[in-house]
Amino acid sequence: MSDSAATPPLVRKDSHKDYEGAKLGMWLFLFTEILLFGGLFILYSAYRSRYPMEFHEGGQHLNVVIGVANTIILLTSSLTVALSLTAIQKGNRRLCALCLAATIILGLSFLVNKYIEWSGEIRHGLYPNSPVLLRRPHGDQIFFGLYYSMTGLHGLHVIAGIIVLSTMLILVARRKITSTDFNKLENGGLYWHLVDVIWIFLLPLFYLAA
Amino acid sequence: MSYLDEGGRKGIRSWIFSTDHKRIGILYLASMVFLFFVAVTIGVLMRIEQLTVHPPLFAPQTYNAFFTVHGVIMIFMFVLPGLPAVFGNFFMPILIGARDVSFPRLNLMSWYFFIAGTALVVASLFTGKGPPDTGWTFYVPFSIRTGTNVTLGVFGAFVLGGSSILTGLNFLTTIHRLRAPGMGWHRMPLFVWSLYGTAWIQVLATPIIGITLLLVIAERVFGIGVFDPAKGGDPLLYQHLFWIYSHPAVYIMILPAMGAVTEIIPTFAHKMIFGYRAIAYSSIAIAFLGSVVWGHHMFTSGMSETANLVFSLLTFIVAVPSAIKVFNWTATLHKGSIEVRPPMLFALTFIFLFCIGGLTGLMQGALAVNVQVHDTYWIVGHFHYVMFGGAGMGFFAALLYWFPKMFGKTYNEKAAMLSWIPIFVGFNMLYFGMLVLGYMGMPRRYFTHLPQYHTGQVIASVGSFILAIGLVIFFANLIVALFKGKKAEQNPWGGVTLEWQIPTPPPLENFSVIPTIKERPYIFNPEASR
Numbered sequence: 138m139s140d141s142a143a144t145p146p147l148v149r150k151d152s153h154k155d156y157e158g159a160k161l162g163m164w165l166f167l168f169t170e171i172l173l174f175g176g177l178f179i180l181y182s183a184y185r186s187r188y189p190m191e192f193h194e195g196g197q198h199l200n201v202v203i204g205v206a207n208t209i210i211l212l213t214s215s216l217t218v219a220l221s222l223t224a225i226q227k228g229n230r231r232l233c234a235l236c237l238a239a240t241i242i243l244g245l246s247f248l249v250n251k252y253i254e255w256s257g258e259i260r261h262g263l264y265p266n267s268p269v270l271l272r273r274p275h276g277d278q279i280f281f282g283l284y285y286s287m288t289g290l291h292g293l294h295v296i297a298g299i300i301v302l303s304t305m306l307i308l309v310a311r312r313k314i315t316s317t318d319f320n321k322l323e324n325g326g327l328y329w330h331l332v333d334v335i336w337i338f339l340l341p342l343f344y345l346a347a
Numbered sequence: 348m349s350y351l352d353e354g355g356r357k358g359i360r361s362w363i364f365s366t367d368h369k370r371i372g373i374l375y376l377a378s379m380v381f382l383f384f385v386a387v388t389i390g391v392l393m394r395i396e397q398l399t400v401h402p403p404l405f406a407p408q409t410y411n412a413f414f415t416v417h418g419v420i421m422i423f424m425f426v427l428p429g430l431p432a433v434f435g436n437f438f439m440p441i442l443i444g445a446r447d448v449s450f451p452r453l454n455l456m457s458w459y460f461f462i463a464g465t466a467l468v469v470a471s472l473f474t475g476k477g478p479p480d481t482g483w484t485f486y487v488p489f490s491i492r493t494g495t496n497v498t499l500g501v502f503g504a505f506v507l508g509g510s511s512i513l514t515g516l517n518f519l520t521t522i523h524r525l526r527a528p529g530m531g532w533h534r535m536p537l538f539v540w541s542l543y544g545t546a547w548i549q550v551l552a553t554p555i556i557g558i559t560l561l562l563v564i565a566e567r568v569f570g571i572g573v574f575d576p577a578k579g580g581d582p583l584l585y586q587h588l589f590w591i592y593s594h595p596a597v598y599i600m601i602l603p604a605m606g607a608v609t610e611i612i613p614t615f616a617h618k619m620i621f622g623y624r625a626i627a628y629s630s631i632a633i634a635f636l637g638s639v640v641w642g643h644h645m646f647t648s649g650m651s652e653t654a655n656l657v658f659s660l661l662t663f664i665v666a667v668p669s670a671i672k673v674f675n676w677t678a679t680l681h682k683g684s685i686e687v688r689p690p691m692l693f694a695l696t697f698i699f700l701f702c703i704g705g706l707t708g709l710m711q712g713a714l715a716v717n718v719q720v721h722d723t724y725w726i727v728g729h730f731h732y733v734m735f736g737g738a739g740m741g742f743f744a745a746l747l748y749w750f751p752k753m754f755g756k757t758y759n760e761k762a763a764m765l766s767w768i769p770i771f772v773g774f775n776m777l778y779f780g781m782l783v784l785g786y787m788g789m790p791r792r793y794f795t796h797l798p799q800y801h802t803g804q805v806i807a808s809v810g811s812f813i814l815a816i817g818l819v820i821f822f823a824n825l826i827v828a829l830f831k832g833k834k835a836e837q838n839p840w841g842g843v844t845l846e847w848q849i850p851t852p853p854p855l856e857n858f859s860v861i862p863t864i865k866e867r868p869y870i871f872n873p874e875a876s877r
Contacts, residue, residue, distance in 0.1 A: 155449060155524055155525075157524060158449045158450075158520050158521075158523070158524040158525070159449075159450075161519075161520050161523060161524065162449060162450060162453075162516055162517070162519075162520045165516045165519055165520065165550055166516060168550060168551065169512050169516070169550055169551075169553070169554045170554070172551060172554035172555060173554040173555075173557055173558050174558070175554070175555065175558075176554070176555045176557075176558035176559060176562075176588055176591075177558060177562075179584075179587075179588070180562075180573055180584060180588075183581070183584055184573070184579075184581075187581075188579070265569045265570050265571040265572060266569060266570030266571075266572075271578075274579075275578060275579025276579060278572045278578040278579055279572060279573060279578065279579045279580060282571035282572040282573045282578070282580075283571075283573060285569070285571060286562065286565055286571055286573065290558075290561075
């Protein structure tokens with residue numbers, strides 16, 4: 138660390154680099170993601186006030202254990218991605234790569250849990266347009282329609298986040314992300330935190346609704 | 348060396364792989380003019396259908412496809428991205444004294460998204476079980492029941508939304524980060540202010556339509572039920588979500604046009620803009636208020652009386668900032684030495700037609716009137732006055748104003764003035780005719796009409812033919828100029844904003860030295876203003 142403080146940061150040939158701007162752009166993008174989910178949250182609140190009993194019962198069909206386990210997994214992964222940023226800022230490339238790899242593995246295990254959970258529900262015939270569900274009251278159909286839409290869209294974001302972080306891992310390995318140029322990793326980490334934050338809202342709305 | 352000469356690559360590759368904001372602006376312009384004429388042709392076909400009462404020239408289902416495709420192309424591919432993507436891309440960085448936008452590669456990607464979305468919509472016309480027939484609003488439950496190719500068309504609109512978001516995000520960052528030294532917020536040209544307001548709506552409202560369209564797809568593919576009344580879903584919620592975006596989208600269309608007109612009027616009145624701050628802040632006020640009036644599209648859909656009243660009140664309030672702009676433009680003209688050249692003529696036309704569009708908007712914002720005119724030709728006439736008379740004319744004015752700067756060629760001014768006559772006459776025959784027909788009770792989206800509407804329909808149709816001829820003259824003139832026009836001067840109109848202080852056409856990266864801004868914009872007579 139001492140020598141990086143002694144030598145001034147490299148003057149980059151590429152004068153277009155504007156870290157503040159890149160961060161601003163990323164935050165704006167995160168707004169759009171929140172608003173994308175916002176549409177679904179509006180639908181959720183409208184339908185929950187219309188079908189309170191069915192939402193209560195619907196929540197009982199969900200696997201709270203897996204839901205909570207996945208919450209712990211995502212929260213831990215947010216920690217590891219934050220650690221990876223601190224590691225690269227301190228110049229520890231190995232630790233940074235390790236933390237990123239841990240985040241990716243946690244993200245994958247979230248998806249595995251999701252797979253186990255969804256396939257269990259589908260085995261019980263609880264999926265959109267299923268014969269079982271069509272015989273049940275309207276509120277149940279809406280609950281599961283929203284459940285699959287919202288957790289499904291969130292799942293797609295987890296996959297996108299894993300792809301983003303894998304790219305970051307490669308960039309770290311190739312020394313494109315360094316202790317003086319870590320903006321990409323910071324923005325990638327912000328995206329992962331967003332994925333985590335959205336899940337924090339999904340857990341009580343569906344699993345703890347009962 | 349202008350941006351048209353350099354670039355490293357040759358031929359088409361120098362365009363479709365270029366991250367230069369000016370080249371990307373031209374890419375948008377070329378794609379949009381083409382799409383505009385496709386949609387105009389479909390519009391004329393609809394008017395031909397209305398020439399006859401019985402038997403119909405085109406089958407009713409064909410007519411349904413016509414108004415859907417006409418609307419989708421015009422709205423999502425021409426008017427919505429129109430001014431920001433073309434003139435915003437080309438001139439916003441120049442106007443704030445920057446070399447490019449903040450994210451040049453993202454900018455090119457936005458255009459790819461635009462083309463991909465367009466390709467998807469076009470594919471939806473020729474694949475599956477026929478082109479979408481829902482109207483551009485994709486209202487449920489019809490859009491989830493119809494057998495036509497709605498899924499692909501809706502996905503195309505979703506991708507176009509992505510393009511719009513990325514452009515907005517890019518512009519916001521650029522305006523925040525890349526203004527030249529000395530260019531404080533109150534020294535920005537007003538076109539940039541209008542783009543700033545627009546970009547916020549693009550970023551904040553577009554995701555809502557994104558999720559809504561995705562849900563329509565999920566509804567069609569998986570049957571999730573959230574919009575399906577048979578499964579407990581509520582179509583009214585679809586309308587809410589749709590208009591939460593689509594009403595602000597109207598302001599995405601009109602705000603940049605207002606901004607362009609605000610650039611043109613002081614130049615041709617040779618006078619400092621009147622009420623700079625009022626115009627700047629009214630752009631932001633429109634962006635904000637325009638986001639809370641969406642319910643006025645749904646007065647007859649079964650909202651509560653309270654909701655109707657609140658939305659009606661808000662609708663009246665949103666007219667205030669628009670009127671502020673109109674008054675400031677007229678005050679700018681007052682005692683100016685006005686020179687009516689083609690850009691100015693179209694800018695003045697914008698004000699006139701936009702006033703009709705805005706005032707008819709106020710009329711239908713009143714609850715009682717709305718019940719009478721809902722879903723009639725009145726509405727169609729009104730929104731064409733706003734979108735075509737407003738955003739469209741603003742686009743034409745901006746094109747005439749900046750064409751010499753963009754391409755380094757002058758066009759025939761007489762021919763441009765001449766094309767105005769059929770455009771203006773045809774426009775008013777067509778759309779004022781629609782206002783009258785609608786007030787008489789002619790419903791929109793019908794493939795035929797009752798005999799009492801026949802005269803009006805024929806007048807409107809003839810108007811549409813005259814308008815189409817005017818449009819052909821307008822663009823033919825510019826295309827001829829592109830190849831045979833004389834070399835344009837650096838500052839043909841005597842403008843004073845930054846784009847007129849750099850060579851014509853602008854060099855790559857715009858400025859050899861980034862300028863330092865010392866004064867407000869629009870100072871035409873430095874002696875007098877000191």
